[in-house]
Amino acid sequence: MSFDSIQFWLLMMVLIPFYWLLPFRGKNWLLLGASYLIYGLWEPRFLLLLLISTCTDFFLGRLASEKNAQPQRRLALALSLTINLGLLLTFKHFDFFIDSAHVLFPAMRSPVFDWILAVGFPIGISFYTFQTISYTFDIYRGRILPTENFVDFALYVSFFPQLVAGPIERANRLLPQFQSERVLDWLQIREGSLLVLLGLFKKLCVASFTAAAVKSLYLNPSSNWLLLGIAGLLMTFTVYADFSGYSDIARGLGKCLGIELIINFKPFVFAKNPSDFWNRWHRSLTLWIRDYLFVGVRTKSWGQIQKFSHMLLVFVLIGLWHDVHLAWVAFGAFHAFNILFYQLFLKSSYRKAVISRSPFELTTFAHLYMLFFFVFSGSCHVFYDNGWPVSSNPMGSVESLEVCFSLMLFLAPVLMPLLFFEWFQEKTGDYDVLAKAAWPLQAAFVGVTIAGIVVLERTSSEGFIYFNF
Numbered sequence: 001m002s003f004d005s006i007q008f009w010l011l012m013m014v015l016i017p018f019y020w021l022l023p024f025r026g027k028n029w030l031l032l033g034a035s036y037l038i039y040g041l042w043e044p045r046f047l048l049l050l051l052i053s054t055c056t057d058f059f060l061g062r063l064a065s066e067k068n069a070q071p072q073r074r075l076a077l078a079l080s081l082t083i084n085l086g087l088l089l090t091f092k093h094f095d096f097f098i099d100s101a102h103v104l105f106p107a108m109r110s111p112v113f114d115w116i117l118a119v120g121f122p123i124g125i126s127f128y129t130f131q132t133i134s135y136t137f138d139i140y141r142g143r144i145l146p147t148e149n150f151v152d153f154a155l156y157v158s159f160f161p162q163l164v165a166g167p168i169e170r171a172n173r174l175l176p177q178f179q180s181e182r183v184l185d186w187l188q189i190r191e192g193s194l195l196v197l198l199g200l201f202k203k204l205c206v207a208s209f210t211a212a213a214v215k216s217l218y219l220n221p222s223s224n225w226l227l228l229g230i231a232g233l234l235m236t237f238t239v240y241a242d243f244s245g246y247s248d249i250a251r252g253l254g255k256c257l258g259i260e261l262i263i264n265f266k267p268f269v270f271a272k273n274p275s276d277f278w279n280r281w282h283r284s285l286t287l288w289i290r291d292y293l294f295v296g297v298r299t300k301s302w303g304q305i306q307k308f309s310h311m312l313l314v315f316v317l318i319g320l321w322h323d324v325h326l327a328w329v330a331f332g333a334f335h336a337f338n339i340l341f342y343q344l345f346l347k348s349s350y351r352k353a354v355i356s357r358s359p360f361e362l363t364t365f366a367h368l369y370m371l372f373f374f375v376f377s378g379s380c381h382v383f384y385d386n387g388w389p390v391s392s393n394p395m396g397s398v399e400s401l402e403v404c405f406s407l408m409l410f411l412a413p414v415l416m417p418l419l420f421f422e423w424f425q426e427k428t429g430d431y432d433v434l435a436k437a438a439w440p441l442q443a444a445f446v447g448v449t450i451a452g453i454v455v456l457e458r459t460s461s462e463g464f465i466y467f468n469f
Helices: 006-019 023-040 045-064 071-103 111-119 125-140 150-158 170-178 186-218 225-256 272-278 283-294 304-322 326-352 354-376 379-387 397-427 440-457
Strands: none
Touching: 006 023, 006 225, 006 354, 023 045, 023 150, 045 150, 071 125, 071 304, 125 170, 125 283, 150 170, 186 225, 186 397, 186 440, 225 326, 225 397, 272 326, 283 304, 304 326
């Protein structure tokens, strides 16, 4: 049951009012039941994996606390990492390992392998696995105390607005909200409702329309490099609108339930440098990587080569977190080398030369454009698997220019409002500016957005892109 389905919102129309009628503990039980129901509607078999991860870190977290001996604590952390990462690798990347093994050992067959492959991909496993691991890690480091209430912890792992595609939350931020009373706040509900509408507009209007344009350009064998370049650029906005739209809906639903979730996306086109880009794109993953793969691992004695090698490894792992494929290895390596180039050659001059700000912004956007064109848009897969025929005319013809002009007219009604809104967010520095606007502006936003969703919404929704990760 996805955010872009009618059934989901009919359920929310019943769930949210009933939720606010219940006492404190009743709210948590209702949310836990709703979370397992919504997740189970995708595939009931995956509920067992979610429960295993939950039970594993609930009990191992207690063993990892400072009141126990150090060997016990280390064993608890090691078991948490082994079990959680083992499940992640088995059910998310098992097909890659089996295919590789079949190439090396053609005679190797096992019904167990076939059963695991037949189970399929557990949606959201990449997100809730990181969330459970961080809980045990934080207890081991002495940052938080283990919770004694299983329902609270199970809700922390499975909270349905952010379960399947983030943001990746932390126990010290989310658990206390489940452990305290939530008071009905109409202002918070209004803010949440506006965020939900914004997210639906991004998904149903912007992402759906740009995705349709990208698909038609990529699948057209007569497309030349000009049109394919435009397709890569549009794919950037498709992924951004899809993923940030989901995050906006998740935050909005959280607010409607009295829960505050982290801002997962900020306007990426205004990033000043590659590092700033990662402070805007999928911020919860970036912060997770920083806190659990950088902090505590690097030391002051490391030289530049060690630091870069570590950074390269981390970014390659980020790519492999998405999928085990050469394209995603390139994704990580590209980012690592780009950040290294910026730090070695551009950082000091960038700080000194204010006049150079605009060129650096253009450089950063070019970096994003190339990233999505060659990796994220799937062009690598097309080259490897399909032998993509590209027109020999690199810059196109009059027909290509006509197609470009038609695309601009086709997409302007959905792209321009989004870009203007995010420019205003960046200009004011307020990412909740919509909730603080005067009520006539909010009413106009609601009316225009609902009309846009009704008129522009595509009937054949393909789900959210990051459900695949």
